[in-house]
Amino acid sequence: MIEDTSLEVFLNELASKTPTPGGGSAAAIMGGMGAALVAMVCNLTINKKAYEAVDAEMRDILQRAEVLREQLTGMMRQDIEAFDRVMSAYGLPRETEAEKAVRSQAIQSALKDATEVPLACARASAEIIALSRVVAEKGNKNVVSDAGVAVVAAYAALKSSALSVRVNTGALSDVSFATQSITELDVILDGADTAMREIYQEVVHRL
């Protein structure tokens, strides 16, 4: 399983011409790193006298960041599985009309999964950006730069998964599903650029 792969082997596989792991898994890992760094800042803020006033808030954020990190870790694998299913579907026989129909349905069904995984990654990443704002503003000042890395990592994950959603919805024949996905994506993306810049600036300000 991909989560058991070493960092070096993962990078080797990412660079190779094999289609997976690709950008989708990279997006999930960047989101996972964002969540992990939000958690790290919380862990280094909780139980500290100087940050007593935000202790409860940091505990809540830690709990949420850890849930998101677990989801994103799962998405590294789900992205590969969804992509492989799309590829297998494209490889189905298409000699007869019946085969063509089966193949087409298999492709469309696989593409829906391959849309839902990056959309979930985008959703989780946007939430990590929101959490990183709170830890950047209120977390332990000594590790505020880690909050800054969290926000740019989550932003990169969001922008990356947005590309996967666009690619896969582009090949969908279910226009209503595709439109709904793109509409949700646009809502998630709205304001993300500004949020990233603002949070990063707050971090630089508190360095």
Added chain:
Amino acid sequence: MIEDTSLEVFLNELASKTPTPGGGSAAAIMGGMGAALVAMVCNLTINKKAYEAVDAEMRDILQRAEVLREQLTGMMRQDIEAFDRVMSAYGLPRETEAEKAVRSQAIQSALKDATEVPLACARASAEIIALSRVVAEKGNKNVVSDAGVAVVAAYAALKSSALSVRVNTGALSDVSFATQSITELDVILDGADTAMREIYQEVVHRL
């Protein structure tokens, strides 16, 4: 060694309250992912009839991306080593004047290394952004979204390592070294936001 750590264990360690691995290693990995994805697009463009005109250029970019990826993989470890050296130096005894002098010198020397590693990461990441522009514009259209992930990953690596450079130069007493580092960093950062946006737009356009 960190490069042999599994993705899941790495994320666990990143989230924990232990100071390393932290944002510096995350930056190096994001840069490494950017380099790997540039290489992936090159690998899927080389030897293709439709991309014959850019074959030589893609081979050159592949070679350079692989050198940068190797450097960035090394930086995951170097960042941890440099950070640990800073921490050890701060832990030196400071009872006598002689001890204070030794400790202060050790801290300053360690901080210089801890500045040079993220500065090298920023330099490499900026170069990956430049390479990602070429693969986004001329690489295999079928994997153009991976070029898009490459650019946002490299951008996240650049912005992350910039924070580490600022943190560590802030504690340096060698003002000339600190100023020189920040001046180089500012040159590297100049235009990075615009480049990232332009390359990402080019990717969306070619999807």
